[in-house]
Amino acid sequence: MRIFRRFIHIKKIPSLYWGNNERTKGFGTKELLAKLNLIYYPHSGLVHWLPLGLQMRNKIETIIRKHMDEIGFEEIELSSLTDTALWKVSGRLDTNKELFSVDSKFLLSPTSEEEITALVKKTTSSYKQFPLLFYQIGNKYRNEKRPRGGLLRGKEFLMKDGYSFDLSEEAAMNTYHSVFGAYEKIFDDLRLPYVKAEADSGDIGGTLSHEWHYLDVTGEDTIFECNHCHSTSNIEKTLSYAKPINQFHPVDVKYFRTTDHSTLVCAYYPRGRVLDTNFIKNEVDIDLDSDISEEELLEDFSDQETLPSKKFLRIMDSRLSSRSELPEFPILFLSRASFTTLTDIPIVQAIDGEICTSCNKGELKASKSIEVGHTFYLGDKYSRPFECSVIMPETGRQDLIMGCYGIGVSRIIGAIGEVNRDEKGLRWPAIIAPWHVTTIEAVDGDYNELYEQLNENDIDYKLDHSDNNLGKKCAQSNLLGIPLVLIVGRDFPIVKIEPRGKRFTDDLDWKKLYESKHEEFQWTVNCDREGNDVSHSVHKDGAIAVIKSLLKDM
Amino acid sequence: MRIFRRFIHIKKIPSLYWGNNERTKGFGTKELLAKLNLIYYPHSGLVHWLPLGLQMRNKIETIIRKHMDEIGFEEIELSSLTDTALWKVSGRLDTNKELFSVDSKFLLSPTSEEEITALVKKTTSSYKQFPLLFYQIGNKYRNEKRPRGGLLRGKEFLMKDGYSFDLSEEAAMNTYHSVFGAYEKIFDDLRLPYVKAEADSGDIGGTLSHEWHYLDVTGEDTIFECNHCHSTSNIEKTLSYAKPINQFHPVDVKYFRTTDHSTLVCAYYPRGRVLDTNFIKNEVDIDLDSDISEEELLEDFSDQETLPSKKFLRIMDSRLSSRSELPEFPILFLSRASFTTLTDIPIVQAIDGEICTSCNKGELKASKSIEVGHTFYLGDKYSRPFECSVIMPETGRQDLIMGCYGIGVSRIIGAIGEVNRDEKGLRWPAIIAPWHVTTIEAVDGDYNELYEQLNENDIDYKLDHSDNNLGKKCAQSNLLGIPLVLIVGRDFPIVKIEPRGKRFTDDLDWKKLYESKHEEFQWTVNCDREGNDVSHSVHKDGAIAVIKSLLKDM
Structure with missing residues (x-):
């Protein structure tokens, strides 16, 4: 308890903070x-x-x-x-x-x-x-x-x-x-x-x-970039035409009704493609009612008593041609007068390689x-x-x-959270991480001088004082996405620093520091097969400089 | 413009900040x-x-x-x-x-x-x-x-x-x-x-x-304090008894029904007093139904068919006595068995001078x-x-x-804003005021040393650089409720400090400082007839100390 009283940064770690990492495997980021x-x-x-x-x-x-x-x-x-x-x-x-x-x-x-x-x-x-x-x-x-x-x-x-x-x-x-x-x-x-x-x-x-x-x-968004005019846009805004090589697509259909319940809208589009109802709404300028299942909908429009008052609108995606074979129409005894067809409307989401409608030339990526x-x-x-x-x-x-x-x-x-996570859990940029460094004492001892230096250098750290073993403590810190783990103990005054935060640059600050300081700091780096630094062992007097340098790129 | 560039606190005073004080006379705080x-x-x-x-x-x-x-x-x-x-x-x-x-x-x-x-x-x-x-x-x-x-x-x-x-x-x-x-x-x-x-x-x-x-x-709230037991409570919670001198009040009545519709509640209380239904609910422990008008209510309870199943509860406010003359009962043909009367229940809001129910002794203020x-x-x-x-x-x-x-x-x-305002405008406590000191240059000059000292001492000031004259600038600062005005110029290096912020203590910090420092600071104080300090004239080298001392009590 002596240590706790001395350090302002170790105020209180309520149980609410920690999930149980054994129970979080396989979970999505949400x-x-x-x-x-x-x-x-x-x-x-x-x-x-x-x-x-x-x-x-x-x-x-x-x-x-x-x-x-x-x-x-x-x-x-x-x-x-x-x-x-x-x-x-x-x-x-x-x-x-x-x-x-x-x-x-x-x-x-x-x-x-x-x-x-x-x-x-x-x-x-x-x-x-x-x-x-x-x-x-x-x-x-x-x-x-x-x-x-x-x-x-x-x-x-x-x-x-x-x-x-x-x-x-x-x-x-x-x-x-x-x-x-x-x-x-x-x-x-x-x-x-x-x-x-x-x-x-x-x-x-x-x-x-x-x-x-x-x-x-x-x-959830898909961005398309045209390789000709380089226009870049969200999929929700990307209208596209078919590739020049026209194919005879099998055709799918989805049914909707208009919000006034008067009209059955039948949207025909190539099988396997994603129909975008916003395209229908925007391109055809109608409001669709999405509060009913297709089954109920067709049952409603098949009612022979109300059928005479109903209208039917067929919309054909621009990828379909007159030779496309449409699915059988699900409702019998239709009056031709109640029936309208619109063709060549782009109503499905673009896919890689289709033609940009902005320039009519380039392909979309x-x-x-x-x-x-x-x-x-x-x-x-x-x-x-x-x-x-x-x-x-x-x-x-x-x-x-x-x-x-x-x-x-x-x-x-x-x-x-989503972009940066990996199999070990979350990884936060240092500037928004809950804290910068999780400190773990592998062996009991007096590390107050080091903690004081962390405080003095405004490095936001938390000492994990739980009953967990070393491995579990590291795993918890990694799961929560804390940029660095600092392990003190066994080889003290040599300490170990394990980076967790993700780096997006090859021009890593620590490599420059290493050049000039590795002897002075008794600094050795353990790298994986790809050459990424997995852990740094360094004398306590160099630890602050190494931590600051590592955090710069996280 | 030289001055503006040098001082970080004088960033920008958008026109939006300032009202026009000539047009704010007579306005409420809102x-x-x-x-x-x-x-x-x-x-x-x-x-x-x-x-x-x-x-x-x-x-x-x-x-x-x-x-x-x-x-x-x-x-x-x-x-x-x-x-x-x-x-x-x-x-x-x-x-x-x-x-x-x-x-x-x-x-x-x-x-x-x-x-x-x-x-x-x-x-x-x-x-x-x-x-x-x-x-x-x-x-x-x-x-x-x-x-x-x-x-x-x-x-x-x-x-x-x-x-x-x-x-x-x-x-x-x-x-x-x-x-x-x-x-x-x-x-x-x-x-x-x-x-x-x-x-x-x-x-x-x-x-x-x-x-x-x-x-x-x-x-909007009313608080009562007992002059004997000093219990203090909101009017909504203050139960009270009549003053010892009993009066024969004319009696008013209001009718309610319980939420189960079984019982007509008749609340009798002195005319002119405010009946509080929460008192009835809490003191008698019943839930009242407030979704019905009194007229409909009495009609409902007058129905001769359902009358035998109804109950009647009469509640007499503690200010009424057996000699109080009650209004005529509005429903005929009552069975005595369906009838209950509770007396001496405080059901109206307290007024000045009534008796505290906590101690039964003191008067409520x-x-x-x-x-x-x-x-x-x-x-x-x-x-x-x-x-x-x-x-x-x-x-x-x-x-x-x-x-x-x-x-x-x-x-x-x-x-x-409401409690502290006076005829000159608003008055904010220093800790929440938009800024601490409005600085006004009565004569052009180089006051940078003083501004630097304000910066160094974290005194939040703004230089009023508008085209207004001195009087108008002071009035604007007072209207907005800035605790102090600092006027530099005419007698420089003597500066003038005018307190605006309200003080709620007699043990003013500046008076202690004045004792020891008035000679060193060339400090003179101009007081009004009640002895309140209206302005302080002080050498620029003592200005920061005086400002800090004044702000302590604002």
Whole structure:
């Protein structure tokens, strides 16, 4: 107990922190985060942040605040309830199908363009007050029907959303680029490689909109890059045409009904391909009702009594031709007048090698990914309907030029958990890890001097004082994803440092230090067959320098 | 511009920060907070936090975190959406009439006893994991029909809510007392005098429940203190007896029925007094049905067919005597057997000068107040219905003993704004003020040495670099509630310091410093007729010491 009292960093490790690693084998990342009590899922799509998870979240927030403050953005916090009336002004009340309504007057904010534009309009009176640059970090809401991956897609999620108001397009572009730079710093701080995918910027044109992704085979998003025009886009936005070599695909069909229940929609597409109902909705401009099973649906439309009032819409994917053989139509006694057919509509998700619809020339290359950020140049999309304008001394009244900038804060934790994990468990970047170093005493002894040095150097460590044996302690630290394990004891004053955190660079800092210091530090490195450092043995007087050097690349 | 570049604290003062003081005269505190762009009200009962307001809020949160962490509470963050099913388990779905429902499955959390109890039940497996002490700081929701005072009573408001789970009543009491101590430190840090009112602790008995109030004539709450036993309680919980001089009051009556519809409850009380149905519920231990108008009720109980199965309960307030003349009974043909009368039950709210029921001796003194915190010993009120229990090695399975502890974070800002304001505007305690010192240069000059010293001493100052004149600059700083104005120029190196922040002690720190240093600092004090220091003139080399000393008591 002597040691505990002396060190401020070893305050208390509640039992809640530790899962039992024997019981976590084979779990997905979502389950692992819960088993390790970083977070808790009270309900599908919802999250409770437990102490360690919240600390990690706070660390990411600190990074974001730092880089947003640096470029002159000011933090605010808008109410999470937003007035439904504002969403009528922007027109998004009708187009956003995932809004949570509260007491009929309010929505739970999924994003705040409407609120912030109304706020800026009301609180400003002169062009001299601009530019105005705001951000907030808070919960956002989406009535997500299929929550996924715990932190990856939820009904409630933590976002950093930023909004800029400039006096000219040029100034707004400069703001956009400064946010772009801040995002690069934020993602650089997190160490993991990321992809900036250009995104369709709607009304505005140009390329001033980017999605920020982590590439990962488990990712829900698929990014396509065209090998001709190099446009890169999310699968949800990638329309594609068939490869030039046309094939006679076997044809599958899926049935839907429109939300008014009047029409049976029959979507025909090549067997084995993934039908995207959003493509049907967007390309054909109809709303589909997804609350009924196909069996019930066909039974409903087969009812001979109501059949005369029903309509039937057949949609043929662009990959099908007139020679494609369609499945038998499941309903008998149809009137021809109730029957419409649309052809050459791309309604399935693109696959590797199909043709880019942007240039009609190149082939699309697919990668799986997780979107974690979006920067968007908005122009006057919101300032115009909200009449958020200023009077310029020379040119008179003009709309403010806006941008908006999102980062999925909770999603970043879920994504990094997923991207970085391996068979041993999680691996956190040092800057957001619950702590930097797990210290294990293999043999009882007085290691206070070393602990003092860790404290003095702001290296966040925890001593594992449990009854577990050495192997179990290492496994627990690795499972939780702590960047380093420091083992003291057996060969003291030689100590052992085992890196766990993942490195994404070949230019490792420790190798440079090793060149100049390995003799002085009595430093030996144990490498695996691929040449990766598995453990470092070093004299206690060099341990701090080696730990700092290792953490730099994690 | 030279000066701006050198000082990190003078980053940017956006126009949004400043209201126009000529246009704020006569405004209430609620309006003043908005005029000064600390906050913005998008809708009745909702608040947007603007940069300066959010910074003040963050400062209060920092104080709360410090003192909660010190007593071993760990910060978490529960989802703001809570499962309706949990509120059925506790029985509060029916009794809480101000819940916001979302998508039928969820509620916007007004408080988190249900969630935290369900969470602790699910994530713990051994008594060794206890005690567990959690708190969170986040938005809470109440479907408030009459929002009031901006930050004082809203549909969305920021709360610190803490929850403790202990293995025994004794341990839970110790936890309660440690929270009590932390609350004292939190409120002491804010400098304003506060009142701890004992509150009825329901099932538990004893006095282990306290409300924390700021006394203020504009307050919505009323607190009574007994001049004999000094018990202090909220009007909603203050039972009282009549003054010794008995009067023959005219008598009023109100009718209710019990929730099982079997019994008509007739409550008789002195005309002009406020009947409190909670007193009836608690003192007579019956549940009243409030979903029916008195007219319908009497019609129902007058039905001659069902009359034989009905019962009638007459409750006479303790202020009535056998000589009080009761209103005519509204229902005819009553059977005596169906008829019960209870006398001497206190069922109306107390008024100044009535007799305390705790000691039966003292008189009650009423004060208006604003409740800003509540500490509550819960016992097994939630752990029992949620079966949140542990198996103790000796004594077997037992329910955990809980406590809950709230602080209205946003309400504290509204309350301090209200309690501390005067005709010049707001007055913030130094620890939460937007900044400590407004610096004004009456004459151009090089004051960099002084600014450097302010920086080095972590005194948060802003240089007012606007085009306003000296008087206007002082008025703006006073209006916003900055504790001190520092005027440099005219008599430099003598500078002038004008205190604005309110002091609540006679033992002022600056007076002690003055004794020993007034000659060295060339320090003179200008006082008003009541002896209050209106301004300090001091040599620049003593200015930092004087500023620090003044801030200590603000």
